[in-house]
Amino acid sequence: MSKTVLAATMPAPNAPIAVREFPEPQLEPGGAVLRTRFSEVCGTDVHLHHGRLAGVPYPIIPGHVSVGVLSDIRGTIRDIDGAPFMEGDLVTFLDVHETCNACYQCLVAKQTTRCPHRRVYGITYGAGEGLLGGWSQAIWMKPGVKIVRLPADLPAETFIGGGCGLVTALHAVDRAEIRLGQAVVVLGVGPVGQSAIALAALSGAGEIFAIGAPDDRLSFAKRMGATETISLDTAHADRLAAVRRRTGGRGADIVIEAAGVPDAVPQALDLVRDGGRVVVCGQYTDHGSVPINPHSQLNRKHVELRGCWGSDFSHVHRAVEIAARQGHRVPWREMAARRYGIERAGEGLAAVERREVLKAVIEL
Numbered sequence: 001m002s003k004t005v006l007a008a009t010m011p012a013p014n015a016p017i018a019v020r021e022f023p024e025p026q027l028e029p030g031g032a033v034l035r036t037r038f039s040e041v042c043g044t045d046v047h048l049h050h051g052r053l054a055g056v057p058y059p060i061i062p063g064h065v066s067v068g069v070l071s072d073i074r075g076t077i078r079d080i081d082g083a084p085f086m087e088g089d090l091v092t093f094l095d096v097h098e099t100c101n102a103c104y105q106c107l108v109a110k111q112t113t114r115c116p117h118r119r120v121y122g123i124t125y126g127a128g129e130g131l132l133g134g135w136s137q138a139i140w141m142k143p144g145v146k147i148v149r150l151p152a153d154l155p156a157e158t159f160i161g162g163g164c165g166l167v168t169a170l171h172a173v174d175r176a177e178i179r180l181g182q183a184v185v186v187l188g189v190g191p192v193g194q195s196a197i198a199l200a201a202l203s204g205a206g207e208i209f210a211i212g213a214p215d216d217r218l219s220f221a222k223r224m225g226a227t228e229t230i231s232l233d234t235a236h237a238d239r240l241a242a243v244r245r246r247t248g249g250r251g252a253d254i255v256i257e258a259a260g261v262p263d264a265v266p267q268a269l270d271l272v273r274d275g276g277r278v279v280v281c282g283q284y285t286d287h288g289s290v291p292i293n294p295h296s297q298l299n300r301k302h303v304e305l306r307g308c309w310g311s312d313f314s315h316v317h318r319a320v321e322i323a324a325r326q327g328h329r330v331p332w333r334e335m336a337a338r339r340y341g342i343e344r345a346g347e348g349l350a351a352v353e354r355r356e357v358l359k360a361v362i363e364l
């Protein structure tokens, strides 16, 4: 086995992605190495490359959702059922580590995704701290990292096709509390929106409207489970009219915002029916403020508006379960079609940035 590992690094905001050699991790008891098979390029990586996230210790090795094969296990690492992981297991892991289980957010508010101590592989760990990002031939599994085994009937390609978007969408759909037969609007047809559509369908939603662009993503949204697609070429007033026409004039029971532009939030408040629920999960970076009419869009409308930040282990664990059971009919695997070797990671990032591809996967 080679003593060095190649990883693609993001040296600084707006600097070209550079492949560097790193030493193999020095392992302590409870640690292991993940021999990466796939990692992904997500919208967050574009934000990272634009320097739009605070507290990022550049240079970093990007890649926060990854799949690979466990090796070099030190001691015994067990899954949540107590079964030991074996070298050779195909696994993924929760990118968030060091959630403290000792602070107000963890113990009192019970919202661990807001724990101030959490660190994230590929985002808030620096390359100087080791192989802690997925665009790398190997990833250092620090002791305590939460690992999930992929079942034998879940190909790595299917899971990474869903990837970060599936995990994020699962949290958003949990927050949406969709009831059987309800009308759902999903704003945005990127990876999060696509998986939100699929999960809304699996949740038993009735009408599922996908609003977004371009047209090929809207066509894909239909295959993910959308019953109706509306292009951004249509004016907002006409989109609103189209949704109301199919919901008895009322608007949607649930709107999930996965578009990322601030304007999508007041639009979501227009699209939801009186007493409905809006979940905002697309505003991962600060793109500025937008006016909302507190009277007509919130108070009088009796609307419930919920934010949704990050994911925890439950979302990754259940995403694996869902991908394994539903991957034969939900086309997540096709979302992993555009693959880039490590030396072409920068090209993959650029393709996501230019929105040429729904998703880029780094194949190791």
Ligand SMILES: [Zn+2]
Residues within 6 Å of the ligand: 099, 100, 101, 102, 103, 104, 105, 106, 107, 115, 116, 117
């Ligand atoms: Zn905490």
Ligand SMILES: [Zn+2]
Residues within 6 Å of the ligand: 042, 043, 044, 064, 164, 165
């Ligand atoms: Zn992501």
